[in-house]
Amino acid sequence: MTAPTPVVPSVYLSAEEVLRGGLPDRISMEPIVEGTPFATERVLLDSVDGFFAVWECGPGVYPRVKDRRGSFMYILSGAGTITDQEGTVHQLTADTVLLLPFGWVGTWTITETIRKVYLHSTPVAPLREDVQPSVFLDAETVLRGEWPEIVPMDPIVSGARTANELTVFDGPDGLAAMWECEPGIYPRVKDHHGSFMYIISGAGTITDQDGTVHELTAGSALGLPYGWVGTWNITETIRKFYVHTFPALGA
Incomplete structure (x- = not known):
């Protein structure tokens, strides 16, 4: 007899939970240049599909290297900049979209506490070997x-x-x-x-x-x-x- 196909549930957070809900998990922001040493988040899913969460961090300067995964994010509130290794700067505000592909190198500068919903994904071969630029959409493009x-x-x-x-x-x-x-x-x-x-x-x-x-x-x-x-x-x-x-x- 063929085994029944397992039912795969969706994962979901309401707008109230996403925008204003508590974020129970505390995570280190190391390495940091200055600023808040910890961020907080709430994980919706952690599986082979990806790591999906709501995240919040206070002001600070945080160098980052994407050498294990790619990151896709929607900024919910706050302000700051993202600077690619080659010097390109994007202004982060509510309703901006930011993608940091596998291979990206650069720095976060958070000037007003940022809250975001984001996904970490596992990249598949063949992987790019050179440094990758960020991908960005401003709020005007996203909303209208x-x-x-x-x-x-x-x-x-x-x-x-x-x-x-x-x-x-x-x-x-x-x-x-x-x-x-x-x-x-x-x-x-x-x-x-x-x-x-x-x-x-x-x-x-x-x-x-x-x-x-x-x-x-x-x-x-x-x-x-x-x-x-x-x-x-x-x-x-x-x-x-x-x-x-x-x-x-x-x-």
């Missing part, structure tokens, strides 16, 4: 930009047959994009990758295979691990930042 790429939404039960998106990064760390879709009902199976996302605007629900329902609103965070089966029901056009990872290879 137009996404030129048209992607099919099949299969659908009802609603729009296409969505719009903007690919931000596509490499061994994963694929990151901005995405927007009008109301509709969309069954989905995560049989190629895990998906992690932050809802920027809009409303709807996500229903797991076992019937668990989560309310999607601006500020909520959602992870759909490899093997997840369920249904999106978008009731108000949703705009989100998402990352696809490659767990089968990354493992």
Whole structure:
């Protein structure tokens, strides 16, 4: 007899938990040049799909080298800069998107406590050997930009047959994009990758295979691990930042 396929649940935090909820885990910020020695975070998922968490850190200067994984993040609040090794500087504010691929080298300078939702991914071969630049989107582009790429939404039960998106990064760390879709009902199976996302605007629900329902609103965070089966029901056009990872290879 064939064993039943295990039900893979989604992971979810409401907007209140993401934006203002407690962060129980304390983590070292070493190495530091100056500033807050510890950050705090709340982990949503730690698996072969990726490490998905909400994180907060006070002011300071923190050199970093991405020699084990890539990082994808959405800044929720605060201010600072990220400086690549070659000198490029990006201003970090609420609603900016930042990607630090495997191979990135540079420095965080936090001037006002930063809170973010982020994903660490395991890169897959072949890995780049040279130093990689950061990838950045400013808040104006994130909140009001137009996404030129048209992607099919099949299969659908009802609603729009296409969505719009903007690919931000596509490499061994994963694929990151901005995405927007009008109301509709969309069954989905995560049989190629895990998906992690932050809802920027809009409303709807996500229903797991076992019937668990989560309310999607601006500020909520959602992870759909490899093997997840369920249904999106978008009731108000949703705009989100998402990352696809490659767990089968990354493992």
